[in-house]
Amino acid sequence: MLIILLMKEINYIIDQPLPITQDFKSLKEEGLAHIQKVNGKEWTNLNPSDPGVTILDQLCYALTELGYCNDFPIQDILTNSDDKLIVKDQFYLPEEILTTSPITTKDYIRYIVDEVNDVVNALIVPVQSNLSYVKGVYRVYLSIDTRADNPVSIAAICNTVFYRLNKRRNIGELFLIPLPLKKTVYTLSGKLEISNEVSLSKILSLMEGQINNYIFPKVIQEDDNQLVLDGEDINIIYNGPEMKHGYISDSNLGEKKDTITTRNLLTIMLSVNGVINIQNLQINGINSDFVTSTTSELITFDLSTLEIIYTNIKNNNSITSNESLSGTDIPYANMTTGVSKFPKGKFRDINSYYSIQNTFPEIYAVGENAINSNASDFQIAQSRQLKGYLTLFDQVLANQFSQLANVPQLFSFKNGITGTPSELKNFYVSKTPDEKEHLKYPVPYLSFSPTYFYQSLYTIPNIKPLLKNNEAFNFSLEPRTKIVAEEISWKKFKDDPYNSYIRGLQNLIVDETINLDRRNEMLDHLLARHGESPLFINTVIEGSVYTGNSAKDKIIIKSLYLQNLGLLSYYRFKGYNYLGAKKIEEIKLELPLDIEQLLIDVASVRFYLESEKDITISKNEKFENDFIFNTNKVDQIEKIRKQDFINYAALELQLNILLSLKTPYINYLENALNNLEEKKCAPCENTQQQTEKCPDCKKQLEQIQQCLWFLKERKGLVCIENCLLYPFDHTIAITQSIENGPYYKMKDALSYTETIALYTFLENANTIAIDTDSNTGKIVLTINTVTYELLEITQTTSINWKQAVTIASDCFFGINLENSSENSESIATITLLFPDYIPYFNTDYFKNRLDTFLENTLPIEVSYNYHFINQETLNSFIPAYMDWYNNLIYNNLAYKKTTDTATTLFNIINNIPKM
Template identity: 80%
Template sequence: MKEINYIIDLPLPITQDFKSLKKEGLAHIQKVSGNEWTNLNPSDPGVTILDQLCYALTELGYCNDFPISDILTNSDDKLILKDQFYLPKEILTTSPITCNDYIKYIVDEVNEVENVVLLPIQSNLSYIKGVYIVYLSIVSTVKKPIEITTICRTTFYRLNKRRNMGELFMMPLPLEKITYTLNGKLQISNEVEVSKTLSLIENKINTYIFPKAIQEEDDQLLLDGEDTDTIYNGPEMRHGWISDANLGQKKDTITTRNLINIILSIEGVINIQELQISGAKNSDFVTSTTSQLLSFDLNKLEITYTNLKNDNSTTKTNALSLPDLSFDTASNNEEKLPKGKYRDINSYYSIQNTFPEIYAVGENAINSNASDFQIAQSRQLKGYLTLFDQILANQFSQLANVPQLFSFKNGITGTPSELKNFYTSKTSDEKEHLKYPVPYLSFSPTYFYQPLYTIPNIKPLLKNNDVFNFSLETRTKNVAEEMSWKKFKDDPYNSYIRGLQDLVEDETINLTRRNEMLDHLLARHGESPLLINTVIEGSIYTGNSDKDKIIIKSLYLQNLGLLSYYRFKGYNYLGAKKIEKIELELPLNLEQLLIDVSSVRFYLESEKDIIIPKNEKFENDFIFNTNKVDQIEKIRKQDFINYAALELQLNILLSLKTPYINYLENTLNNLEEKKCILCEHTQSQSEKCQDCKNQLEQIQQCLWFLKERRGLVCIENCLLYPFDNSIVITQSTKNGPYYKIKNFLSYTETIVLNTLLANATSCTIDTNSNGIELTINGTTTYELIETTQTVENINWEQVATIGSNCFFGISSENSPENAETIETITLLFPDYIPYFNTDYFKNRLDTLLENTLPIEVSYSYRFVSQENLNRFIPAFIDWHNNLVFNNSTYKKTTEVVSVLSNIMNKIPKE
């Protein structure tokens, strides 16, 4: 059938309908002018002007109907995404939260792991959210103990990179393979090779017992109609999505009926008879513990195969090794982004170019023979029409800057086209170092505009257009006028651009509109604007409440992708950076300290601290430089290794750095006015010097909080207090006696001991004059005491199969005396900074914590005195650095934990 092309004549929207716009314009003219304007025919100049304006409005209406993808497409035909949108995998995914999330994460991260058993050990303490035992199903090709140990350690490191607050992981262990032999008569067809059939049987049995987690390509799933929210619910996957159904669960009971059904489902298998499980207590079924993985040896099966063509039977015994079947599940996760077409919306073509020549407003309307009267008439009409031009040009500019209007980042100018033009003719060095002229700058504009230098013969209409009509060189009149005009256009301080800025921009309206737009963006990303406004009310950057809200909301949105992904994550105590010690020694003189502190404004955490000198102020002629703040406050993935996500979130929303800076500057000013040089006085000679000494210590503490801890100290108490699940050891899992380590173990010490036992080649328990001692590998010794605690629920692990009869397991142990009052996390702030120690700040902090933390994570916060900080900070540094870099040193860790715990207990809670 021949295809027929046709156009449907539909009414245009009024914004693109010239006749409707003109009709509405004429109606308005009649209403306003009454009987004063009677000639509304095309011959009337006023109607001609109306015609031109209506045509221009249809152009604007046409541009307004562009697809949003076109409006958001750059001149390089690429969609503007940065600071506009988060891709699904950036905003919908989260760092692992559930057990299934962690299993998917490990399978995706560690290539040699096929599946995982991850089980929580329930804790009775409030400050420990969950302790997990991890068992790995490792690919069969990995057999060497050293390789298996490396895989376990790699998994342990990966888990701690994604560990949530209050959660702890024991060192992963490989699933212990328990192999039973199958006896029976297997009849197969001779059409299939024996080894292939046996391989299929073994693979299917293993898959039934504990299937390998299957990863699928995101793109194909989307094409198949899978819901986006489902695909991206969980951690971001590098090698393909894993559904909960594709994770599979380990089966700990296998019956002969299960095995018969599996074997008969294999192509080429005709029958299986007299199947029994050799080596089991019951030949009809076998069971395994959580740490064990069942497997079956098929070598003892009596195999017969039938030649279907000649009907002959031959019996063979299977003595072939079974090949390993592996599958490549790598996938391509590239996002399919919408395509747009670049539209040069900002370019404006003046309506004066389309008027009939008789109106004398176009490019060649006035010639050199025109009289002064004709020139005056032309300029008078051009002045009238230029008002319409300016309004229309600004509307086109507003539409072109929709990407900026709804960007996470605050704009810096209301005329982006001039910003672009300013740098066009500059050298590369100038582009890097030349600052954008102040007159073009504004704080987060919401109305955009552009100059009309391209309107024909516009120069005489612009105020002070002749300010550059001078030169020390001899030039012709035309050349001089051309150069003067060029200098005027390039001058960001000319009267026209400044007047245009004053006319268009109203800071009060801009701030209100920008706040509302940021509220919309927050809500669009699932954040409550009401909550955010409540929390940030009172946070300080500029001293102007509306501006401060805009700055903080913008910062939060720019970093929301990472903050959302790592929302509940704790810091990585295995990989965090070393914390530098506080300089408690007093400086040689106050003048040097003034220089040191005055040079520090903010710190940008990265591979190396970047110091922003004070002379690079955040204000330039009273215009706040939001770009510099964006750079300084930018959160990087590395930060989530050194800090918990909560610390980074609190730093932004509560603007924690600014109170430190303000306090430092005020304190330094006070010290400077006292004119006290410490080296000239002693404490006994001058009471004033003691005050100065106290303030100097506070200054050093503040600098440490700024440089090392983002304005606060956050302690996860599960890493600080003695571990409530201790290791129990015995030489007989039936009769005892049972022993525990004499001293309380911290979490890291428990991990070390657990790892030593899991990988030990020998283990002995001896009683001598010194007491009871546990010796591991003949070298490492721990003191033991006998325990009478209940041990029925322990999953015992044998230390070594040769030369040892020791077993160990994890059991509930005595907890700290105040365990029921210990929260999951504790936050600490200096109490001498007025901003912190107020009911208003505490209420905001409570509001944020109560609405941010998971319900099972409890918290407390403390405001610490200078005296207590002098003791706490060194102890905290030793504990943190010892935890990260010396976590295998048993005695040192115990001493450090004890010191810090005692100091913490003496700091009063709020």
């Protein structure tokens, strides 16, 4: 009885009014009211028997179906025929858009611990000099797992961390070589009373682990899926770098404690299971009840000198063999990160349209079998007249269903290529695999980034006679029956992308001006939805050229920006990895000069610059196919990959897209090459031997070389971080006796990269010696066979001395920093360089947009300047820049070469006139 009652309570219908879009009665009443208002005097019979009312009934039923589909859950609308949610180019997952490459020191600690297994925690502090901080320069101290506690392993771990840090180094930021925290060991005395002798080793190990964890905790990583289930805010979970082994909250990072009291120790030790009491606890060798440490030191305690007292009390809380010694270890081998939970959708075939003509009573003669072979011409004419009238309603309804079915395309990051996706699908259905790969979708169905969608009505019963030029294919050289010939003709008409019906439908639906405005507004919405200011983006891209049509160019650039926003947002402030970037190639232009081939090369640059495979194209191949812009090819070419953020700063990649830097170069190259091709100046007459002697042709040729280099090697600009180049006295301190000195540094001021190169050079040297030159009396350092002059300095306590690993040397060295705050201001600067002979660049309008972008994009501590360099200066700058850039990556053991290339480039930049 109870079950029956429960069932009665569950199974009931609530009489609630339907929304008007699904309420047949309300729709019909509204339709009748409109009829009476417009034509009430002449149309007085509004009973169901009236044909007009019957038509109204059919339309209202069709509208309720449309209203029903409009109420589908959004996940159903976004689910494709494979029952998979459409996510790509629609949404960014939480781990893609909420995470970011390390920015804060806490982010970097998370990143280091996640990347390098033997690092259990880290400390990152800004370098301080003359009581002020050096902008963007950081020291890194590592807490390393005791299992890797030997000099060789520690050195390898420090080098690994240094490499990882440079992979995620932000623009204008530098990291000194990481160092292990120096352990300062204190012994404890006192009486330790425990429950039994068997547990002694476990108790001491657990006690030591908990003391060490209190002083500098081991970082704990947690499964992000479990955190979501526990109710943790997603914004907090993903606020930081993407993690491989579990996410780390602020509370699980822990901080190093530099002051430890005996009271702290007592509390920790008494909390260990199995400890009964502790008496007279003292820290040996000091006259106080606390100890302190510096930033680079880590306090540890030796418990071996404690006096142990045993009792025979049974302790139910005795330590078990599987209890964690540190109290914080958790396994993370089985953790899974970045597994987003998708809502489950159900595929709804919204685009398929069932004509209202199929549901009319048979007497109306508009259905599938309404007209038979015995019908008179008058009856056929009546049927077709009504069908023509109803087909207008069918077309409007079918287009509305298409509009709803194409919501995924409407709000996609990518620009569409057709307003009739169903026709595109039908076009390829009957094609062979080879045709599907190489046969392009024909022009009349194509349009640039449509926002209105429509579909054909070929499935409407007996529609053929109503379509213009339907008999265009009623011819054949083969003998056929009339029925077979009509079937073949009808099929050819439907398959013909140039037929009058589809072309007319497109002309009716697509208004390019309205379409471009709508698409721009939709892209602005998508930008805002992802935290990007449409006003800022519009200001920056105003004037950027891609096709020459301003409205189209904005759509293309915004679309490209959104498609790449996941990576651009994640690496927003990242600098390039000067230890792992690809090599820059030198300027090459083979002689004799082949103008025709160069024109082809420039066309290749325009359209296939970023392709992963070599593509041969003809001189006249364009981005347009019968005047339709090939948006898919643009998306492929401009796609940003993770590798790009190794070779370029994120800033360079953003500028390349938003300011469309390729186009000005390509336009200039095409004009320059055409000028060379057409020019017949005396004495050169455009022959190769004379071109080399002709100043005008030589100048033009050099500019062509430089433009190709900027395009192929540097994304249209050169960006130099001053911190990697400018001297500001990063110093390697050297001594043969840490306690007694004397202490020396290099005579010449060093840049950051020179310091790292020298540090690496010292680490890998075969012989190191400090001597006095007998002739000059100068102190010199000899590394292998290379000699450098030294200056004596006063020892700085912050130096973390390291003994050189050499065959015959007892030298010690370490990084010191003695720059002034004035110099530190100049290193937190980036310098951008453009050629001045390209008209697009050296204008106030371009400079204003560049200023707007840089002021709103760069980290607040990083300043900037930019220069527009003439051809003559570029002739010396490009080789110098290339040598310096490549030397940082491929010759980091050759300290002397690093110094020479840096000095050459520094002098060239320093002599560029200030703007």
